[in-house]
Amino acid sequence: MKRLTTFMNRWRKERAGSTTVETTTETVETVPESPRNNRNRTVAMVVGIILLTLATLLGIAYTPGVRETRVVRAIRFWEPTPPPEPAVPAGQLAVEMEQARAENPSGTVMIDPAAAEALGLQTFVVEARSFDQAVRTTGRVTVDERRVTQVHTRVDGWIEQTFGNFEGQQIRQGQPLFTIYSPELVASQQEYLIALRARGDFVKSEFDVVRRSGTTLVEASRRRLQLFDVTPAQIKELERTGKLSRTVTFYAPASGVVTQRAAFPGTRITSETQLYTLADLSTVWIEADMFESDLPNIRPGTSAEVTLQNGETLAARVSNINPFVVPETRTARARLEVANPGMRFKPGMFLNVSLRAVAPPQVIVPRDAVLATGTRNLVLVDDGEGRFTLRQIVVGNQGQEFYTVQSGVIVGERVARNIQFLIESEAPLRQAVEGQQQQQEGAPATPGGAHGGMQGMPGMPGMK
Known part of the structure; x- marks a missing residue:
């Protein structure tokens, strides 16, 4: 009985973590356990848990029924990822492309009125317009040779x-x-x-x-x-x-x-x-140098603006264009005639001159109607009744709002504006553009399908 009581007291002490155990009969002094033994026991338990977990995961990773699922393949991270299976059999894309071209050889994209209204589709009528282009150059004040008097x-x-x-x-x-x-x-x-x-x-x-x-x-x-x-x-x-x-x-x-x-x-x-040379400076000339490329757009009567050193500007007009080009600078001289009250213009003075060149009428389209792919420029031409065709154009000069067009569209045709937004919003248009690029590179194009009230084709054969 005494031994049983001693054993029970020891067991209670281990449970309560106390250094002494009191009983109704007697108190038994025990020796505390070493901290090192506790740490070793804890490490052994953690290692056991980790090994058990790894064994469980390895068992799942090679279970026949689930080993090919995505999660289980992620467990076997050391194995290379198998190539994805093709979405369609080899050659099917080319077959579908040829079928789409046969059904719609013109490469037309259909946009029904509801989709056009939802997209806020706007069109622009291609027109020919003359633009005033500012030609900025420097000018030198000279005497008016018609007002020079020689005294003999x-x-x-x-x-x-x-x-x-x-x-x-x-x-x-x-x-x-x-x-x-x-x-x-x-x-x-x-x-x-x-x-x-x-x-x-x-x-x-x-x-x-x-x-x-x-x-x-x-x-x-x-x-x-x-x-x-x-x-x-x-x-x-x-x-x-x-x-x-x-x-x-x-x-x-x-x-x-x-x-x-x-x-x-x-x-x-x-x-x-x-004996004397007298120059009447009540009217002077300003000779402005112009490059050869600017000569076709400058003619007598062209308006100009002269800026003085103090920032003051005066209006002037071109009175004559020298028919000779200076070989060293490849420039010609445009002569401006200006009044000179108060002798503000002094011979030999350099000034800033801005000539408003009037170019001949040119075909224009808005900048937001042109899609630049990097190799070509495309516009979406409105053929009427909801039909639109993606067409290549050749652009010339670029202005703040318009492009000049050298070929691809003619005056009177309509082109869609905000073409970039339309392509990003509608899959058929995006596929049509990709088809254009793939045709340019010699690769097969992906056929387009209906989306958002639109029916489109990928490639645009017969582009000019």
């Missing part, structure tokens, strides 16, 4: 005094430019005075021929002075005083800025000497 004398002599004294000086028409001593002018003045005195003597003659000869002699002498650029006021002064002048003052024949000067006091001159 018609007699030989020596410059006595000058009034146009430097280049850039503003000269007004009629303003004194220089004085000249010329023996030829002195002799002409003397002849005129003699003719005046002779006329007074001849007028007293009783013969009409003599009286008229005096007047004729005066007119001839006056005409000679006028041809030498002696002004009427100077001739009247000569008549009034009756005294010849050693020097004669020459006046500016036109207004302008002195751009060249060769007249200096004491200089001997001839009729060939270019």
